[in-house]
Amino acid sequence: MAKKRVVTQFGMGTSLRSRNYTEAAARAIRDALWHNALNVAEAFGFPKEAMIVDVEIGVQRPEAVDHDALLKIFPYGRPAVSVVKGGLDIDKPGGASATVVAHAAIVVSFDMEPAHD
Amino acid sequence: MTEHEPAAKTATGPEKRVILELGSGNDLYGVDYTKAACRAVQDALHHSSIVLFRSLGFDSREMRVQVTIGVQQPQQVDLAVVAAELPRGRAEVSAVHGGLDVHDAEQGTTHVIATAAIEAFVPIDAAQWRLSAPD
Numbered sequence: 001m002a003k004k005r006v007v008t009q010f011g012m013g014t015s016l017r018s019r020n021y022t023e024a025a026a027r028a029i030r031d032a033l034w035h036n037a038l039n040v041a042e043a044f045g046f047p048k049e050a051m052i053v054d055v056e057i058g059v060q061r062p063e064a065v066d067h068d069a070l071l072k073i074f075p076y077g078r079p080a081v082s083v084v085k086g087g088l089d090i091d092k093p094g095g096a097s098a099t100v101v102a103h104a105a106i107v108v109s110f111d112m113e114p115a116h117d
Numbered sequence: 118m119t120e121h122e123p124a125a126k127t128a129t130g131p132e133k134r135v136i137l138e139l140g141s142g143n144d145l146y147g148v149d150y151t152k153a154a155c156r157a158v159q160d161a162l163h164h165s166s167i168v169l170f171r172s173l174g175f176d177s178r179e180m181r182v183q184v185t186i187g188v189q190q191p192q193q194v195d196l197a198v199v200a201a202e203l204p205r206g207r208a209e210v211s212a213v214h215g216g217l218d219v220h221d222a223e224q225g226t227t228h229v230i231a232t233a234a235i236e237a238f239v240p241i242d243a244a245q246w247r248l249s250a251p252d
Contacts (some may be wrong), residue, residue: 002249006169007136035139035164043133045243115247 002113003052006040008105009033015100021064025057025083028104029073038108051077051108058086058103077108130242132181138165138235145228150193154186154212157233158202167237180206180239187215187232206237 013027041048053074059065062083070081089098140163142156170177182203186194191212200208219228 004169004172006167006172008166008168010164010166032164035161037137037139039134039136040169043135043239043241043243044246046248050248111249112246113249115245 003109003111005107005109007036007038007108009036009108011035011104011106013102013104015102017097017099019097019100021059021061021100021102022066022069024087024100024102025059025065025070025104026073028057028102029055029070029106032104032106033073040108040110044110044112046110046112048076049078050110052110053077053079054107054109055079055081056105056107057081057083059083059100060085060087060089130240130245132238133241133243134236135169135239135241136165136167136237138162138233138237140164140233140235141230142233143228143230146226148227148229150188150190150229150231151195151198153216153229153231154188154194154199154233155202157186157231158184158199158235161233161235162202162204175239175241177205178207180237182206182208183236183238184208184210185234185236186210186212187234188212188229189214189216189218190229191215203235 009032011028011032013024013031015024041051055070057065062085065083067081071079087103088101091098138161140157140161142153142160144153169175186199188194191214194212196210196212200210216232217230
């Protein structure tokens with residue numbers, strides 16, 4: 001095993017009205033993914049399916065995030081999701097609910113090594 | 118291979134595009150196309166980090182960075198100022214007609230929006246690398 005990180009992508013997502021932590025996290029993932037087009041797999045001559053995609057989400061209520069829903073966003077690769085307490089909740093005027101902010105960091109790695117050693 | 122292999126790895130190989138980073142930026146009240154372009158570049162840059170330079174021992178000075186700015190008045194973009202926003206690699210900046218101007222005829226104001234596309238090219242010899250065998 002020689003898991004090497006090649007690119008990390010960053011994004012932010014929100015749920016403005018429905019206090020949906022999964023939706024905010026999903027938007028953060030899309031924000032991270034759709035700001036970048038990666039060519040690293042083809043640059044090294046690897047299949048896209050070899051991409052190891054580790055997703056780190058920060059929201060104030062990690063237990064409210066549906067991991068399976070987030071995994072479905074990824075068009076290829078081998079994604080895994082972890083969620084920590086982070087992001088930000090901001091109370092709405094009156095305090096009845098909150099606006100949710102999620103952060104996503106998507107770490108792309110390959111299990112790779114020099115061909116000649 | 119010899120112990121000189123890592124140095125050879127970074128210095129050889131055909132240039133490959135490793136990433137295309139996209140961003141947008143605006144200047145709301147100054148109609149400053151250069152400022153909007155710089156903000157677009159910062160937006161594009163900060164949605165990713167090309168960590169392979171560290172993890173695989175590549176030299177970021179060998180990276181060629183091709184920046185294309187889209188704004189409605191490309192001739193008003195100071196390309197040298199935009200190039201100074203790129204922290205690593207050899208930056209080449211060009212500006213083309215694109216972006217968006219949002220004009221308010223009643224107030225006589227214009228918001229300018231710039232697009233930035235940043236392409237990073239690195240010399241990589243794919244033959245020097247392989248996927249590790251599964252455990």
